[in-house]
Amino acid sequence: GIQVEQSPPDLILQEGANSTLRCNFSDSVNNLQWFHQNPWGQLINLFYIPSGTKQNGRLSATTVATERYSLLYISSSQTTDSGVYFCAVGTGANSKLTFGKGITLSVRP
Amino acid sequence: EAGVAQSPRYKIIEKRQSVAFWCNPISGHATLYWYQQILGQGPKLLIQFQNNGVVDDSQLPKDRFSAERLKGVDSTLKIQPAKLEDSAVYLCASSPGGRQPQHFGDGTRLSIL
Numbered sequence: 268g269i270q271v272e273q274s275p276p277d278l279i280l281q282e283g284a285n286s287t288l289r290c291n292f293s294d295s296v297n298n299l300q301w302f303h304q305n306p307w308g309q310l311i312n313l314f315y316i317p318s319g320t321k322q323n324g325r326l327s328a329t330t331v332a333t334e335r336y337s338l339l340y341i342s343s344s345q346t347t348d349s350g351v352y353f354c355a356v357g358t359g360a361n362s363k364l365t366f367g368k369g370i371t372l373s374v375r376p
Numbered sequence: 377e378a379g380v381a382q383s384p385r386y387k388i389i390e391k392r393q394s395v396a397f398w399c400n401p402i403s404g405h406a407t408l409y410w411y412q413q414i415l416g417q418g419p420k421l422l423i424q425f426q427n428n429g430v431v432d433d434s435q436l437p438k439d440r441f442s443a444e445r446l447k448g449v450d451s452t453l454k455i456q457p458a459k460l461e462d463s464a465v466y467l468c469a470s471s472p473g474g475r476q477p478q479h480f481g482d483g484t485r486l487s488i489l
Binding site for chain 2: 297298300302308309310312315353355357361362363364365366367368369
């Protein structure tokens with residue numbers, strides 16, 4: 268099956284710093300989503316981005332499908348950005364999602 | 377728009393007992409998913425429904441897990457009998473269709489004693 272690798276596995280930032288989270292995948296995909304899992308376990312949609320670039324406030328994402336990677340940018344980080352960030356890619360006719368292992372982000376005040 | 381509803385939020389049972397989880401998807405969403413998330417890992421798809429038909433259950437341990445979506449709306453996932461390794465968060469998600477974004481409920485945290 269498809270492999271999804273996220274890096275770095277852990278990230279510690281000072282409040283106000285910027286960061287880039289990476290997702291590499293091993294095959295063609297027809298769906299890609301970024302999620303934020305907060306400390307309460309809720310999985311929040313950030314972006315649906317099988318290709319191209321999108322922005323939502325301090326967050327933006329870029330997927331280069333031909334090179335099989337996606338990037339999530341967080342600018343001016345806040346403590347509420349802490350949690351685990353998952354990349355999930357969809358393949359096949361039913362676009363079955365396969366998740367990466369996640370990136371644990373801690374933003375210090 | 378109301379989100380994906382799941383219940384219960386927490387469940388503690390002893391091994392070999394049975395347990396059931398309930399999910400109500402976002403109104404109008406034809407596709408419903410059940411995921412298992414073990415601590416420290418990403419969610420893993422257990423079963424996918426399109427309306428009330430199963431389209432993928434390749435990772436569902438069918439000797440102990442079962443799921444149904446009888447009227448094409450809400451769904452139940454059952455484990456019988458439970459094993460210690462079933463301790464996890466069970467997440468339900470829905471989407472309008474296969475290649476549309478999936479939206480997740482808050483999950484049910486299951487602990488097996």
